[in-house]
Amino acid sequence: MNMGKEILRIEDLSVHFFTYAGVVRAVEDLNLTIMKGEVFALVGETGCGKSMTMRAVLRLIPPPGRIVKGRIIFDGIDLLKLSEEEMRKIRGSEIAMIFQDPNTALDPLFTAGYQVVETLTAHNKKIKIKEAWRRTLKLFKLVDIPEAEKRLRSYLHELSGGMKQRVVISIALSLNPKLLIADEPTTALDVTIQAQILKLLKELQEKYNVTLVMITHNLGVVAEMADRVAVMYAGSIVEVADVFKLFENPLHPYTKGLLGAIPSTARKVSRLTPIPGTVPNMINPPPGCKFHPRCKYARDICKVKRPELIEVRPGHLVACHLYGERCKWS
Amino acid sequence: MILLAELKYYFIRRVLTFLPTLIGLTLMTFVVSVMIPSNPARLWAGGIKANPEIIEMIKKKYHLDEPLYMQYYYYITNLLKGDLGTSPITHRPVILDIMTYFPATVELAILAEILVIVIGVPLGVISALKKDSLVDHVVRVFSLIGVSLPIFWLGLMLQWVFYYYLGILPAGGRGIPPKVKYTGLYMLDSLLCQDWNAFVDNLSHAIMPAFTLAYIGIGIIARITRSSILDVASADFVVFLQVKGLEKIKVLKHILKNALVPIVTMLGLEFGALLSGAVITETIFYWPGIGRYAVQGVNNLDFPAIMGVTLLVGLVYIITNLVVDLMYAAIDPRVRL
Amino acid sequence: MSLTALKGRFEKWRVKNKAKIEEWKLTLRVLTMSPLTFSGLIMVILFLIIAAIGPYIAPHDPYEIDFSIMFQPPSLEHPFGTDEYGRDIFSRVLHGARISLVIGIITLSISVPIGVILGLVSGYYGGVVDEIIMRLTDIFLAFPGLILAIALSVALGGGIETVMIALSMVWWPYYVRLTRGQVLSVKENLYVEAAKAIGLGDFWIMFKHILPNVISPVIVLATMDMGGVILTAAALSFIGLGARPPTPEWGRLVADGQPYFPEYWWYVFFPGMVIFLTVLGFNLLGDGIRDALDPKIRRTIEFKERG
Numbered sequence: 001m002n003m004g005k006e007i008l009r010i011e012d013l014s015v016h017f018f019t020y021a022g023v024v025r026a027v028e029d030l031n032l033t034i035m036k037g038e039v040f041a042l043v044g045e046t047g048c049g050k051s052m053t054m055r056a057v058l059r060l061i062p063p064p065g066r067i068v069k070g071r072i073i074f075d076g077i078d079l080l081k082l083s084e085e086e087m088r089k090i091r092g093s094e095i096a097m098i099f100q101d102p103n104t105a106l107d108p109l110f111t112a113g114y115q116v117v118e119t120l121t122a123h124n125k126k127i128k129i130k131e132a133w134r135r136t137l138k139l140f141k142l143v144d145i146p147e148a149e150k151r152l153r154s155y156l157h158e159l160s161g162g163m164k165q166r167v168v169i170s171i172a173l174s175l176n177p178k179l180l181i182a183d184e185p186t187t188a189l190d191v192t193i194q195a196q197i198l199k200l201l202k203e204l205q206e207k208y209n210v211t212l213v214m215i216t217h218n219l220g221v222v223a224e225m226a227d228r229v230a231v232m233y234a235g236s237i238v239e240v241a242d243v244f245k246l247f248e249n250p251l252h253p254y255t256k257g258l259l260g261a262i263p264s265t266a267r268k269v270s271r272l273t274p275i276p277g278t279v280p281n282m283i284n285p286p287p288g289c290k291f292h293p294r295c296k297y298a299r300d301i302c303k304v305k306r307p308e309l310i311e312v313r314p315g316h317l318v319a320c321h322l323y324g325e326r327c328k329w330s
Numbered sequence: 331m332i333l334l335a336e337l338k339y340y341f342i343r344r345v346l347t348f349l350p351t352l353i354g355l356t357l358m359t360f361v362v363s364v365m366i367p368s369n370p371a372r373l374w375a376g377g378i379k380a381n382p383e384i385i386e387m388i389k390k391k392y393h394l395d396e397p398l399y400m401q402y403y404y405y406i407t408n409l410l411k412g413d414l415g416t417s418p419i420t421h422r423p424v425i426l427d428i429m430t431y432f433p434a435t436v437e438l439a440i441l442a443e444i445l446v447i448v449i450g451v452p453l454g455v456i457s458a459l460k461k462d463s464l465v466d467h468v469v470r471v472f473s474l475i476g477v478s479l480p481i482f483w484l485g486l487m488l489q490w491v492f493y494y495y496l497g498i499l500p501a502g503g504r505g506i507p508p509k510v511k512y513t514g515l516y517m518l519d520s521l522l523c524q525d526w527n528a529f530v531d532n533l534s535h536a537i538m539p540a541f542t543l544a545y546i547g548i549g550i551i552a553r554i555t556r557s558s559i560l561d562v563a564s565a566d567f568v569v570f571l572q573v574k575g576l577e578k579i580k581v582l583k584h585i586l587k588n589a590l591v592p593i594v595t596m597l598g599l600e601f602g603a604l605l606s607g608a609v610i611t612e613t614i615f616y617w618p619g620i621g622r623y624a625v626q627g628v629n630n631l632d633f634p635a636i637m638g639v640t641l642l643v644g645l646v647y648i649i650t651n652l653v654v655d656l657m658y659a660a661i662d663p664r665v666r667l
Numbered sequence: 668m669s670l671t672a673l674k675g676r677f678e679k680w681r682v683k684n685k686a687k688i689e690e691w692k693l694t695l696r697v698l699t700m701s702p703l704t705f706s707g708l709i710m711v712i713l714f715l716i717i718a719a720i721g722p723y724i725a726p727h728d729p730y731e732i733d734f735s736i737m738f739q740p741p742s743l744e745h746p747f748g749t750d751e752y753g754r755d756i757f758s759r760v761l762h763g764a765r766i767s768l769v770i771g772i773i774t775l776s777i778s779v780p781i782g783v784i785l786g787l788v789s790g791y792y793g794g795v796v797d798e799i800i801m802r803l804t805d806i807f808l809a810f811p812g813l814i815l816a817i818a819l820s821v822a823l824g825g826g827i828e829t830v831m832i833a834l835s836m837v838w839w840p841y842y843v844r845l846t847r848g849q850v851l852s853v854k855e856n857l858y859v860e861a862a863k864a865i866g867l868g869d870f871w872i873m874f875k876h877i878l879p880n881v882i883s884p885v886i887v888l889a890t891m892d893m894g895g896v897i898l899t900a901a902a903l904s905f906i907g908l909g910a911r912p913p914t915p916e917w918g919r920l921v922a923d924g925q926p927y928f929p930e931y932w933w934y935v936f937f938p939g940m941v942i943f944l945t946v947l948g949f950n951l952l953g954d955g956i957r958d959a960l961d962p963k964i965r966r967t968i969e970f971k972e973r974g
Contacts, residue, residue, distance in 0.1 A: 020967050060572055092575030104566035107584050109662055119574045155663045354806035366822040478947035480898055482905050483939030490929045606813035610902055625906045640818040644810045
């Protein structure tokens with residue numbers, strides 16, 4: 001496994017939403033480490049908190065949410081201790097993010113090119129406008145936007161879904177960020193375009209050695225793109241592993257359930273087995289391990305004590321009482 | 331630039347749809363002038379006390395004995411010649427009367443519109459930025475009161491306070507005319523020929539009626555601005571702007587531009603309401619505009635005068651809406667499709 | 668039908684519509700929660716009561732002339748003072764409430780149904796029908812309301828009935844636009860397609876399925892328009908159209924008092940204040956109803972009560 005430097009380390013992160021219905025614990029005591037240059041996938045069902053985790057990295061949690069505790073160390077700096085202005089400088093230039101729906105990510109009243117140019121000028125006061133437009137043109141060509149020159153002055157409604165997402169990607173890469181977070185970048189696109197965008201992301205990632213974090217609920221995307229994977233459930237990480245190891249030998253019952261619930265041409269499966277039950281109530285989550293009500297291996301201790309994320313094999317972490325102190329590797 | 335070319339096509343298209351609206355306008359005034367009254371000729375001649383000879387003359391002139399479509403034809407041709415009929419009261423062509431009084435109303439309406447924009451929009455912006463604060467609540471109550479106040483009452487109350495009680499503003503009438511008349515808008519003209527005396531005098535005469543006229547609009551625009559900004563601020567692309575690391579000012583610029591569309595539309599509708607309100611306001615402040623002319627027409631049963639004013643106001647209104655649509659297209663490229 | 672049978676019927680209806688009844692109860696609760704809305708509700712109810720029983724509780728005859736007590740300032744005997752004929756203004760205002768209410772109700776009773784039906788038809792059928800109705804609406808909307816009302820009133824003769832007709836003509840286009848917009852967004856819903864698929868007639872679909880879903884904004888607008896109509900009617904009588912003296916219509920009262928302003932300030936002040944408060948009440952209420960029907964706010968209240 002890649003033993004390079006860490007680029008992002010999240011420690012004990014908790015993000016809570018203070019709503020009229022109660023406090024929603026969207027992210028609870030989350031720990032995560034991402035290595036420089038890798039492609040890291042964050043997987044989980046809708047609503048498990050994966051988007052919020054990454055939004056917390058950028059400190060853009062929408063109200064009524066708040067980061068209530070934790071540390072987020074990016075390249076050695078604790079992001080939660082920075083001022084708003086310092087944080088603004090990091091957004092877009094060191095850490096970039098692209099969103100799920102390209103149709104709503106861009107301002108419909110401004111041209112595509114303008115929205116890239118303003119990103120450049122926001123972080124580089126001295127750059128000349130002409131130079132900024134030149135660079136934008138280069139970026140458009142880089143992300144394979146056909147007729148790039150014309151597209152510089154196109155408005156959103158004149159572009160297709162795939163092209164819009166390419167514009168978004170070009171904005172994200174415009175300042176050579178160290179970390180690129182892609183939040184379900186292909187969910188809103190057609191399948192054929194999906195493949196193109198994923199290919200593009202992979203190429204760019206390799207070419208510029210960007211650390212790529214892919215947030216997705218699609219295990220197929222994970223299999224294709226990721227080096228390492230973290231599985232999230234109800235606001236916490238339940239398993240982290242090298243991608244091959246995860247698919248070969250999933251340890252956490254939830255991961256097992258996920259892999260058993262998807263159709264696959266690789267394995268002969270007689271029936272798809274969905275995971276029984278539903279996602280827990282995040283205001284009053286079940287005590288102990290949050291997965292225990294749906295887990296067929298649940299024991300008494302699971303109902304009482306929250307399992308910690310422990311490294312049970314080199315590079316393979318799991319939060320489950322099945323792999324308690326017995327299997328701990330020091 | 332590509333932008334302008336697209337806009338030009340939209341402009342042409344939009345002006346083309348203006349013509350049927352214009353025709354519709356004249357149809358409406360025709361129906362009200364000729365078809366609705368039980369005895370149009372008599373009404374046009376001045377009502378019950380009208381001279382029978384004049385009634386006959388009107389019947390001949392407007393061909394009121396002929397079929398409706400012929401009447402409409404003559405109605406239109408007369409309009410195009412600038413003939414809006416003759417007032418049975420002043421015995422002058424209505425068009426002349428209207429041209430005399432129109433600039434005063436324009437001046438008042440423009441001043442009121444400026445007040446609405448300059449006071450209403452910033453109030454709405456502050457209200458949105460400081461949502462649910464004291465300022466926000468005050469603005470909302472203020473705007474609610476605004477749409478509930480009778481204009482005539484507000485005008486009278488203002489007169490009471492500023493003229494009778496404080497004595498700092500004149501009760502009514504227009505100011506002294508400037509040394510040179512270019513447009514008929516006294517304040518503008520006095521600025522153009524640098525007649526400061528006239529300017530100040532006109533401003534002091536115009537400020538109360540303009541404010542009375544603007545009050546309702548200020549409330550409405552503040553509300554629309556507030557809700558528009560709040561709607562836009564919760565949009566996805568705003569988050570992305572922050573993700574890009576854009577400065578707060580720049581983010582605000584994006585929000586405001588997107589929020590502008592319903593605001594601009596409302597401002598256009600507002601102008602029509604201002605013209606309506608002018609009828610009442612001019613009466614209270616003795617402002618010599620077409621509003622007051624129309625009210626005198628009501629009191630003296632001067633039907634041609636009333637219809638003339640109605641036609642003119644309708645015309646101004648649809649032109650204003652056309653302009654608003656064009657501005658809308660300049661802001662929002664999606665409309666130009 | 669026997670009492671027990673009736674009771675049984677009522678119980679059955681209650682059970683069948685349980686969910687709907689709960690929703691209405693929630694609406695009522697939300698309505699009464701906000702102090703502003705509640706004040707609006709009280710003001711409107713007060714107005715309705717005064718309009719109904721005003722003439723019976725008025726301390727004096729609103730038409731009784733007595734020159735010996737003319738232009739008296741407000742006092743216990745005459746809370747709003749007296750006018751140039753010595754008439755008690757308070758009593759005149761009380762009588763005037765009924766007139767305003769009648770004008771408002773009749774105007775809206777004409778314009779709202781016309782507007783809603785045209786809007787339904789226009790939105791549902793689309794095509795040529797839609798174009799025609801929209802063009803017609805545009806023609807009416809080419810004029811600012813008050814101006815058109817004046818022109819129509821004068822053309823029709825100028826009395827109070829003509830004012831009501833004129834106002835109806837001014838108000839109906841807004842309801843066409845509103846309803847049509849709502850219909851267009853609801854039309855795409857599956858249940859309309861399903862209804863068509865089963866072969867239900869157009870009118871049935873329009874009135875039984877689409878109408879209930881588009882009616883809420885119409886109710887909100889109509890409530891606020893009640894205030895708007897009263898305001899415009901007052902403006903019309905202020906300039907001389909509508910109620911003829913000695914009818915104590917509120918706008919007319921202010922006009923009558925204007926020449927004596929501000930010496931005998933009460934003449935203008937009180938009727939105007941009453942108009943303001945009435946219209947304010949309707950606006951507050953309309954605002955409140957809109958909030959009460961807003962799904963987001965309803966969920967918030969629901970949660971607050973359960974939790």
